[in-house]
Amino acid sequence: MSNSRTAVLFWQLAILVLVLVVWQWGFEWSRALLPKAYVPKILDPYFVAKPSLIWQSFLRLGCFADSAGFAACISGNDNNLWVATLVTLKNTWWGFLFGSASGIAVGLLLGRSDFLARVFGPYVVALNSIPRIALVPLVILIFGLGDLSKIATAWLVVFFVVFFNTFEGTRAVDRDQIAAARLLGASEFTVLRTVVVPSALAWVFASLLPAVSFALIGVIVGEFIGAERGLGKLIIEAEARANASEMMVAIFVMMFVGILLAIAVRSLQSYLLRWQPQFEASA
Amino acid sequence: MIVAPGPGFALAREEDERAAPRTRIAVRGLTKRFNASGREFVAVDDVSFEVKQGEFVALLGPSGCGKSTILNMVAGLLPRSGGHILIDEETVETGKVNPRVGYVFQRDTLFPWRTVEQNIGYGLEIARLSKTERAERVASAVEKAGLSGFAQSFPRMLSGGMRQRVALMRTLILEPEILLMDEPFGALDTHTKLEMHKTLLEIWERERQTVLFVTHDLGEALTLASRIILLSARPGRLKEDFDVAIPRPRDPVGVRETAEFGRLYSHIWHSLGEELRRTKAD
Ligand SMILES: Nc1ncnc2c1ncn2[C@@H]1O[C@H](COP(=O)(O)OP(=O)(O)O)[C@@H](O)[C@H]1O
Ligand SMILES: [Mg+2]
Numbered sequence: 001m002s003n004s005r006t007a008v009l010f011w012q013l014a015i016l017v018l019v020l021v022v023w024q025w026g027f028e029w030s031r032a033l034l035p036k037a038y039v040p041k042i043l044d045p046y047f048v049a050k051p052s053l054i055w056q057s058f059l060r061l062g063c064f065a066d067s068a069g070f071a072a073c074i075s076g077n078d079n080n081l082w083v084a085t086l087v088t089l090k091n092t093w094w095g096f097l098f099g100s101a102s103g104i105a106v107g108l109l110l111g112r113s114d115f116l117a118r119v120f121g122p123y124v125v126a127l128n129s130i131p132r133i134a135l136v137p138l139v140i141l142i143f144g145l146g147d148l149s150k151i152a153t154a155w156l157v158v159f160f161v162v163f164f165n166t167f168e169g170t171r172a173v174d175r176d177q178i179a180a181a182r183l184l185g186a187s188e189f190t191v192l193r194t195v196v197v198p199s200a201l202a203w204v205f206a207s208l209l210p211a212v213s214f215a216l217i218g219v220i221v222g223e224f225i226g227a228e229r230g231l232g233k234l235i236i237e238a239e240a241r242a243n244a245s246e247m248m249v250a251i252f253v254m255m256f257v258g259i260l261l262a263i264a265v266r267s268l269q270s271y272l273l274r275w276q277p278q279f280e281a282s283a
Numbered sequence: 284m285i286v287a288p289g290p291g292f293a294l295a296r297e298e299d300e301r302a303a304p305r306t307r308i309a310v311r312g313l314t315k316r317f318n319a320s321g322r323e324f325v326a327v328d329d330v331s332f333e334v335k336q337g338e339f340v341a342l343l344g345p346s347g348c349g350k351s352t353i354l355n356m357v358a359g360l361l362p363r364s365g366g367h368i369l370i371d372e373e374t375v376e377t378g379k380v381n382p383r384v385g386y387v388f389q390r391d392t393l394f395p396w397r398t399v400e401q402n403i404g405y406g407l408e409i410a411r412l413s414k415t416e417r418a419e420r421v422a423s424a425v426e427k428a429g430l431s432g433f434a435q436s437f438p439r440m441l442s443g444g445m446r447q448r449v450a451l452m453r454t455l456i457l458e459p460e461i462l463l464m465d466e467p468f469g470a471l472d473t474h475t476k477l478e479m480h481k482t483l484l485e486i487w488e489r490e491r492q493t494v495l496f497v498t499h500d501l502g503e504a505l506t507l508a509s510r511i512i513l514l515s516a517r518p519g520r521l522k523e524d525f526d527v528a529i530p531r532p533r534d535p536v537g538v539r540e541t542a543e544f545g546r547l548y549s550h551i552w553h554s555l556g557e558e559l560r561r562t563k564a565d
Contacts (some may be wrong), residue, residue: 111471180392182380184406184457194405198396275437276397 024051049245054252058244061234068275079229081253088219088231089257091147095154096215096261102155103162103211104204111170111200112192124163132157133221140226150227154218158211162204163236169203170196202276205269216254231257289473294367307371307461307493308357308361309335315352325516328518329366339487339494341508343501345558349519350497351389354465357495358386370461385459387493389466390448393438399423399449400434406457416507424452428482444475447498448482462494468503480506480535501551505544506535513554523554 027043027050045053055282059065061081063073074080110117110124134152143149173196181195223232238246270279327349334340342350343484355361357368359375359506368375370384393402401408404421412420425434438446447467454462468476482509487494498504504511505527513522529543538544 140490174392176388176392177394180386180388181394181405183358183360183384184453185380185382185385185409190409194409195394198394201396273396275439277439 017226020051023048045244046242047244049248053245054248056247057243058232061246061249081234081249082231084231084250085233085253085257087147087229088150088216088223088254089260091150091222091230092154092212092257092261093220095151096158096212098151099155099158099215100204100208100211102161103159103207104166106159107163107166107190107204108170108196108200112196113165115194117167124160128160128164132160132218134219135220136225140222145228150219150222150230153222154215157214157218161211161214162207164198165203165207169200172203173199179255183220202273204264205273208265209262212265213258216258216261220254247249304335304337306369307332307338308358308495309369309372310353310357310366311368312352312366313356313363313368315349315356315361316364325518327356328520330514330519330521331366332389332521332524334493334495336493337491338509339496339509340509341504341511342495342497343504343517343518343555344514344522346497346499348514348516348558350499350514351465353519354463354495357469358384358463360386373383381461382457383459384461384463385454385457387454387462387464387467389469389497390441391438391450391470393446393449393453397429398435398437399441399465402438402449403452403456405430405453410457419441420456424456428452436552442475444479447471447479451479451483460492462492462496464494464496466500469498469500476503477535483507484531484533484535497504501548501555502539505529505547505551506533506538508540511547511551513551514558516558522558523551525551555558 013181027045029041030043039243041046049057056065058081061069063077063080063082066073068076076083077083110120132153135156138151139156139252140149143152177195177199181191186194219230220232220235222238223230227233231254234250235247238244238250273279310333311331312494313327313330316323317326323539329351330353332340342353344350356363357370357375359377359379359381362377370381375381394405397405400421403424404417407417407420422434425431428451430448432446432454433441433445438449441449447470451467453490468479471479480503487507494508496504496507508527511525511527513525514520515522527543527547529538529541
């Protein structure tokens with residue numbers, strides 16, 4: 001057991017080191033060793049930067065290497081790395097929160113009412129067929145360049161994913177469990193609260209993990225198309241200057257933001273679903 | 284003149300009940316038709332019977348003869364196609380829950396996200412009992428069901444028998460006067476089943492609820508019931524009605540050695556056998 005765990009860790013580290021080494025020196029080495037036609041363009045630091053450059057860009061963007069000092073650098077740039085990260089994180093979080101809350105609410109409503117499900121069914125299917133990203137320019141036109149348009153974009157992406165899962169989860173609730181609850185004195189609302197919601201929760205959570213990544217994607221795309229601040233904006237600016245290492249910094253930060261959000265959802269999930277076997281140990 | 288209901292009054296009532304126990308469940312001309320892929324078929328055909336206060340009646344019949352259908356109509360879970368059902372002289376309305384009636388399902392309907400304790404306390408929680416009173420009653424129910432040490436467990440950690448004990452307690456904790464049970468031990472192995480019979484007999488012999496117990500297991504019916512109503516194969520019709528005069532308190536193993544058990548067993552088995560053959564011939 002511990003033996004195989006050490007082995008896994010060893011290989012994970014080995015791969016990391018290998019990637020970093022090839023990324024850092026692969027292009028130089030292959031230029032020195034190989035005929036010109038065989039030098040892999042994909043390793044060209046002009047396109048993909050390289051770890052040392054990315055680290056320098058990180059220090060610069062993060063205000064760690066500024067001659068004026070950290071505080072002055074931070075206040076001097078209103079889209080410095082930290083502000084950009086905070087803005088993107090915040091907008092992703094709110095978009096995710098509103099999107100999943102409304103998705104859950106509408107999913108429960110349509111899931112519990114055959115009439116409403118039949119009336120709204122075709123509209124939901126039609127709206128869901130629109131590629132959400134196509135709506136982003138419109139959203140920015142309506143809500144402006146600020147945070148609101150990013151939250152709205154994330155909401156758009158998250159809502160449908162969560163809605164469909166909640167709807168299906170509500171439909172899959174065991175009818176006998178509902179009957180049992182009613183026979184034990186539960187009203188229609190109590191059945192919803194104490195049987196339908198907890199039982200649909202597994203389905204809801206199955207959608208929340210992808211939803212949180214979608215929210216991040218929504219916010220970044222929003223920032224690409226029109227924004228004043230944020231990590232997406234940082235990338236667009238770096239692109240204009242053909243600065244690959246700065247783009248890479250933003251990409252890595254996004255990765256960490258994504259991991260952070262996923263961990264938050266995961267731990268909420270394993271607490272709320274601790275009655276399910278796969279979450280037993282983590283509760 | 285107003286007379287305060289003193290001890291004399293209670294005595295009079297008791298005597299009254301001994302003389303002629305009142306009817307708790309009355310089923311008259313009950314019929315149920317289902318629509319199976321456009322074709323209508325009769326699942327329950329003109330069934331009439333009564334269950335008196337404190338009786339333990341088993342509704343016995345081959346699988347698919349309409350036992351669950353009858354029970355669900357009595358519980359108000361299913362609309363009837365014809366006939367009447369009265370509980371305490373009041374017509375049963377579909378979808379309306381009668382707090383005096385408890386129901387135990389054939390299938391496992393425990394809430395998997397609730398612990399044993401929370402499952403058993405569900406009805407009390409809904410009735411808005413205070414936390415302390417709830418905890419007290421739940422603890423005593425857990426004890427009574429022999430589930431001490433499992434109060435905090437989730438249902439999936441329990442064996443089938445233990446789960447069914449929880450289901451039984453979840454219903455019994457609300458102290459229903461009338462208990463409807465749909466093959467509650469149908470999915471259990473023989474040994475566990477006998478243990479459940481023991482538990483149920485102990486509870487019933489102490490509390491004497493009015494019970495309508497659905498089963499296809501003749502041995503189970505004879506072990507538990509004071510009366511057996513035998514249904515015919517599909518469509519379910521009333522076939523015969525037997526009194527089970529095995530003395531109480533009963534022991535689920537001991538009853539099998541009584542002469543009455545053997546006599547009724549072979550007699551009903553013969554009758555049930557005819558129905559089983561008819562089911563197969565279909
Ligand atoms: N909702 C339903 N729709 C159509 N047919 C049903 C329905 N419920 C039960 N049946 C049929 O009615 C008959 C009696 O069913 P049931 O009462 O469950 O039998 P039992 O409980 O005696 O085994 C069976 O043939 C079953 O297939
Ligand atoms: Mg049945």
